[in-house]
Amino acid sequence: MFETVYSSDEWPPGERFDRWREMITQSYLPSVVSSDEAADFRGVARVLQAGPVHVATLRLPALQVVRTPVHVRRFDPDQYQLAVTLQGRRTMAQSGLEVAPEVGDLVLNDSSHPYESWMLPDRGAVETITVGIPRAALPLPREKVDRLLAAPMAGGTGLGGLLAQFLVGLVAESESYRPQDTVRLGTVVLDLATAVLAHRTETGGAVPPESRQRVLLVSINAFIERRLGTVQLSPALVAAAHHISVRQLHRLFLPQGTTVSEWIRHRRLERCRRDLLDPRLAELPVHAVGARWGFRCAADFSRAFKTAYGTPPGDYRRRNRPGPTKRRA
Structure with a gap:
């Protein structure tokens, strides 16, 4: 697994927030980053490059990110970002809509449009997992997917729950994977994200049969894991x-x-x-x-x-x- 870890603890206390802001702008997406806790900033980001997608785990204090049209013109990776909130609150606004997902829910944004995001900590930090999906890798009509921007999507049950559960497990076990596992795991993440978005847009017919089959296998494995203690399994x-x-x-x-x-x-x-x-x-x-x-x-x-x-x-x-x-x- 190709994983890069960014931690504010690696930098001198007085430079932590400025270094973090620079990292976000240069290594992630150009944007304006501000924080009420800049004087004692503590943040950790883990980025897994898994085949066609990347999976970013963030643990942050109070933070605001604003991506303007100028930033979009400066650099646009042309990707969707599908995020699940694990702890705390995250509010996101894009395309004239604003959403504050509950813990466990999913929210979609697009790197090609301006947006704002606010992190509101609970027990000291906000934790999120975000999947970066190249638009070219998503076999769904763009005009229909764009209708889901800044719209809440349940992540506790169904396909959304399956994706969230898979992402949590992927991040937790990242150190145990071999390099040759990365493409397979990334493909599964892409399949699950595609299935979630296809279900929400009612475009299941656009999902390739092999992708549906892989999602079915993930669902079966999750079913088995939940019932291992059942004798009748x-x-x-x-x-x-x-x-x-x-x-x-x-x-x-x-x-x-x-x-x-x-x-x-x-x-x-x-x-x-x-x-x-x-x-x-x-x-x-x-x-x-x-x-x-x-x-x-x-x-x-x-x-x-x-x-x-x-x-x-x-x-x-x-x-x-x-x-x-x-x-x-």
């Missing part, structure tokens, strides 16, 4: 929930080199492995850890875990248990 249940046949479901998993049942078991075992390493769950019996993630039979859980990780779950927990902290004399 099965290929038939997954297929029925997505209104496809079990045969179609198996075809979707073929390119991954695994079956649906194998994937469910793999994800259950991985959740068990994490719980066995969690000191907060140290008193939870091993068989209860397995039952927590859908293994009804303790013996079956032990065999499956040993096959996957080379040691029984009890031994794995003991070998990887943190040692006692040494007290200083």
Whole structure:
């Protein structure tokens, strides 16, 4: 994953806000940036370049950004920016409209038009994740997408929720990805963003079949993750929930080199492995850890875990248990 991190802590306290403003203007989008907390400015930006899109995570204090027609003429990357607010409040105005999305909701803006954005902190900071989407990469009619500028879009459920959940996971696990993963992950982000915008503009027919298929697979994986602790989780249940046949479901998993049942078991075992390493769950019996993630039979859980990780779950927990902290004399 190609990630660039900008942190105000890297600069002397008296220069932090000026350096940040310069970074935004030169590395992001030309604009006027101001803050009521310029004297003690604390901000962090992480930018992931993932294939056709970039994903920017921002944690900022009170901040106002104004992009004028002069700035647009100076530099325009010709892209849409689809953002989800994770904490605090962000108000955005563009094309004569103003929106203040709730936490978890999505909002779209366009780099080719002037806009204003205000960050209003909660518990010290505003946190957002923004996807930069090249306009040429979006297979939807521009005139219809532009109707969504500065319009609130629910991000807690449906396709919006699926995109928001995927972005949060992408950012959280960014250090674990290999360089060859970047194009695939970026393509998935683009597919999900396209699906959200196509749903809102009722232009689903413009979405390529392969893109719809990838979005369906992401939805299926999210469904599986939410129900790993359900004993009844099965290929038939997954297929029925997505209104496809079990045969179609198996075809979707073929390119991954695994079956649906194998994937469910793999994800259950991985959740068990994490719980066995969690000191907060140290008193939870091993068989209860397995039952927590859908293994009804303790013996079956032990065999499956040993096959996957080379040691029984009890031994794995003991070998990887943190040692006692040494007290200083």
